[in-house]
Amino acid sequence: MxxxxxxxxxxxxxxxxxxxxxxxxxxxxxxxxxxxxxxxxxxxxxxxxxxxxxxxxxxxxxxxxxxxxxxxxxxxxxxxxxxxxxxEGLRGTLRVGMECHPCYQWLLKVVSPYLKQWPDVDVDVRQKFQFGGIGALFGHEIDLLVTPDPLFRSGLHFEPVFDYEQVLVVADTHKLAAQSQVEPEQLAGETLITYPVEPERLDIFNRFLTPAGQSPRRHKQIETTDIMLQMVAAGRGVAALPRWLVVEYQNRLPIQPLRLGGKGVHKQIFLGSRVADSDVDYLNAFVNLARNPATNDGC
Amino acid sequence: MxxxxxxxxxxxxxxxxxxxxxxxxxxxxxxxxxxxxxxxxxxxxxxxxxxxxxxxxxxxxxxxxxxxxxxxxxxxxxxxxxxxxxxEGLRGTLRVGMECHPCYQWLLKVVSPYLKQWPDVDVDVRQKFQFGGIGALFGHEIDLLVTPDPLFRSGLHFEPVFDYEQVLVVADTHKLAAQSQVEPEQLAGETLITYPVEPERLDIFNRFLTPAGQSPRRHKQIETTDIMLQMVAAGRGVAALPRWLVVEYQNRLPIQPLRLGGKGVHKQIFLGSRVADSDVDYLNAFVNLARNPATNDGC
DNA sequence: TTAAAGATGCTCGAACGCCATCACCTGATG
DNA sequence: CATCAGGTGATGGCGTTCGAGCATCTTTAA
CATH class of the missing domain: 1.10.10.10 (Winged helix-like DNA-binding domain superfamily/Winged helix DNA-binding domain)
Structure with missing residues (x-):
């Protein structure tokens, strides 16, 4: 031969x-x-x-x-x-999964400097998983998972990468806009706009409304953050989003963030990875960059 | 590795x-x-x-x-x-060398059916050789040599592929046109047109004029058969070419073939090859086709 | 429990590379 | 012109190595 x-x-x-x-x-x-x-x-x-x-x-x-x-x-x-x-871990494809809709904007800020540091690594972002984000990690559909819900289980490792406060967004002209905080019962008559995810997995429900036995008058689901905030600004409903995201949009839209309850709803975003990959340089580099972003804007 | x-x-x-x-x-x-x-x-x-x-x-x-x-x-x-x-000899490149200017027309008639029979064989025709046709064969510049001058020497094999008569071509209006043959001394006042080759290698000289101690009034050299015959037809000179070639051009040009001397000058064209290649199928096939052309027109 | 997948360690044989030598060509040398 | 030396590839024998197979073990999934 x-x-x-x-x-x-x-x-x-x-x-x-x-x-x-x-x-x-x-x-x-x-x-x-x-x-x-x-x-x-x-x-x-x-x-x-x-x-x-x-x-x-x-x-x-x-x-x-x-x-x-x-x-x-x-x-x-x-x-x-x-x-x-x-x-040598100098080259690869980093497939990042997202289980947190508003995190996309945050992710972009990490990916951009990362691509410069690792020119031979391709980054691929995915948002739909047949068996959920954890399943996608185990099934090697993705190599990193951006999620607010860590699952500490053998074979996986979760690392908190940033903290944020979940707030209610209302239009400037909304009757609640003057308040600095909002109580569950004040949403009883409102239209709540969320991403298309089961309500049990939404913080606004499981950490704010449901414990108080409340629910919004209507519940609408919208895919994109942009459209969602356009609707809010037009007074067509209220939404729950990270404070830093709302602050960013305030330049362009007449919207206001309100603390949820007296203490606010505070969240952490985690980056999950397989422990089997713990020696992959370009993967660790991404986690480190996510933890201490170069363009840290305090969110 | x-x-x-x-x-x-x-x-x-x-x-x-x-x-x-x-x-x-x-x-x-x-x-x-x-x-x-x-x-x-x-x-x-x-x-x-x-x-x-x-x-x-x-x-x-x-x-x-x-x-x-x-x-x-x-x-x-x-x-x-x-x-x-x-x-298996089903594929290759057949490089054919030519030491015989008017043979080009004949070669085309062989190559055309050959290419159909051997679709995986490329045919390449060359006419200039640093050390002559025989040298090109030995030096592997070419695989076949079309020549009127075989050199029977160890390592090479020559095969006669067709016979033809070399004739003088004159314009219809030429004073010799009425004759069926011409004698050496009748060319003393003529302009002879030949291919650009040393006179010693031209049959019209070494088998007709030189033995009789004659030479033409002028000797012009022209590369292409077409132009050469245009000149002859215009009465600007006479030329020596194979009879079959002249007959072919008679349809288009007012020219006449004349036998050279009483018996005519008869020639053979040989195909030379290396004996080392004697088992190369596609090469033998070419020689066979050349010996018995499909479109045999009796020349 | 069983069947089936890959991992492992040992053994044996084929093949692969080296050495020594041969055969041949070429160019220099007398 | 004959000879010889240097360099080329070819050849055959020999030793080592590498690779494939066998038997067996571990793990997984039905």
């Missing part, structure tokens, strides 16, 4: 001009090359080269194999190089 | 889904594959796959190598296929 080995001999003979010199290049002896090529010739059923005087002349088959060698050998060498980069 | 062998294992495992099945496909045993890949992993310094439950999950390095395998292995297989065709 035609092997990489044979292609290397062909290329070396081409480069060096003789079998003996090629053998030196390959750290072998001339008989080794002669034997190898002779065996190949027998298997292929054709001569690779003919001896003419003291030099070798390639047959047409030999010419063709040489072309093949010049094309394939660099690909072998490049593949070994790339794999070495994988081995 | 990364070998074809390893790539084949990767591809087989991908196809079959397990090491054991892959081993069957490759006519090996499961431990053989395990050992081979383990060794590769040690050399590369990274895992190719991890065992998860009873199935293997490729690492990123493994994924990359698999991609490499799917790209490179078909190229190996194709190369072996092509070389097998070379071995």
């Amino acid at each position: 035609l092997e990489r080995h044979h292609l290397m001999i062909l290329r070396a003979v081409k480069q060096e001009g003789s079998l003996t010199a090629a053998a030196t290049q390959l750290c072998l002896t001339q008989p080794a090359l002669t034997h190898a090529m002779r065996k190949l010739e027998q298997r292929l059923g054709t001569a690779i080269w003919n001896k003419e005087g003291r030099q070798l002349r390639l047959t047409q088959a030999g010419e063709y194999l040489l072309q093949t060698a010049e094309r394939l050998l660099p690909q072998f060498e490049h593949a070994e190089d790339v794999v070495r980069q994988f081995a | 990364l070998e074809r062998h390893h790539l084949m294992i990767l591809r087989a495992v991908k196809q079959e889904g397990s090491l054991t099945a892959a081993a069957t496909q490759l006519c090996l045993t499961q431990p053989a594959l395990t050992h081979a890949m383990r060794k590769l992993e040690q050399r590369l310094g990274t895992a190719i796959w991890n065992k998860e439950g009873r199935q293997l999950r490729l690492t990123q390095a493994g994924e990359y190598l698999l991609q490499t395998a799917e790209r490179l292995l078909p190229q190996f297989e194709h190369a072996e296929d092509v070389v097998r065709q070379f071995a």
Whole structure:
């Protein structure tokens, strides 16, 4: 069978001009090359080269194999190089899963400097998982999970990366806008806009309304943060979002953040990873960057 | 070192889904594959796959190598296929050398059906040789030589492929046009047009004029047959060409062929080849086709 | 519990590389 | 012109190495 080995001999003979010199290049002896090529010739059923005087002349088959060698050998060498980069953790694809809708804006601030530091790492962000974010981690759909709900379980590692306060957003013109905080019963007559997620997983329900036995008059679900805040600004409802996100949008939209209850609802975002990956440099680098973002804006 | 062998294992495992099945496909045993890949992993310094439950999950390095395998292995297989065709004489490049200017028209008639019969053979026609046609054959510049001057010498084989008569061509209006033959002394006052070749190698000189001690009034050299015959038709000179060629041009130009002397000058064209190539099918096929052309028009 | 997957360690044999030598060509040298 | 020396690839024998197989173990999933 035609092997990489044979292609290397062909290329070396081409480069060096003789079998003996090629053998030196390959750290072998001339008989080794002669034997190898002779065996190949027998298997292929054709001569690779003919001896003419003291030099070798390639047959047409030999010419063709040489072309093949010049094309394939660099690909072998490049593949070994790339794999070495994988081995050293210098290259890879980082698939980040998101289980926290408003975190997308925060993630962008981490990804951007990260891509500069790790030019050979591709970052891929995914938001839909067949068996949830944890399942996606276990199933190797993703390598990192951005989530507010850590699950401390063997095989996984969760690291808090930033704290934020969940607040209620209302339009400037809303009757609650003058208050600095809001109580559960004040939402009884409101339309609540949330991301399309089961209510049990929304903080506004399980840490604010449900404990007080309250619920909003209506519950609307909207995918994107932009549209959601447009609706709020237009007085079509209220929403619950991180304070830093609301502050950012206040430049552009007439909206106000209100503390949820007397103490506010405080949350942590975690980055989850498989412990099996704990020695992958480019992955740890992402977690570190997320914990101490270069463009830390205090949120 | 990364070998074809390893790539084949990767591809087989991908196809079959397990090491054991892959081993069957490759006519090996499961431990053989395990050992081979383990060794590769040690050399590369990274895992190719991890065992998860009873199935293997490729690492990123493994994924990359698999991609490499799917790209490179078909190229190996194709190369072996092509070389097998070379071995069986089904494929090659046939470089034909020409030492006989008017033979080009004849050659086209042979090449055209040949290319249909041998779709995987490329034909290349060359007309300039540093050390002459014979030298080009010996030096592997060409594989076949079309020549009127065979040189029977060890290592070469010449085969007569067609006979023709060399005739003088004159314009219809030429004073000699009425004759059916011409004598050497009748050219003393004429302008003779020939291809740009040394006169000693031109039949009109060495088999007609020189033996009679004659020479033309002027001698012009022109490269192409077309222009040469245009000149003749215009009464600007006479030329010596194969009869069949003149007959062909008579449809388009007012020209006449005249026998050279009482018996005419009869020539043979030979195809020369290296005896070392005597078992190359596509080369023999060309010689056979040349000897019995499909479109044999009696010349 | 069982069947099936991969991992492991040992053994054996084929193949691969090296050494010594041969055969051949080429160019220098008398 | 004959000879010789240096360098090429070819060849055959030998030793080592590497690789494949066998038997067995571990783990997983049905």
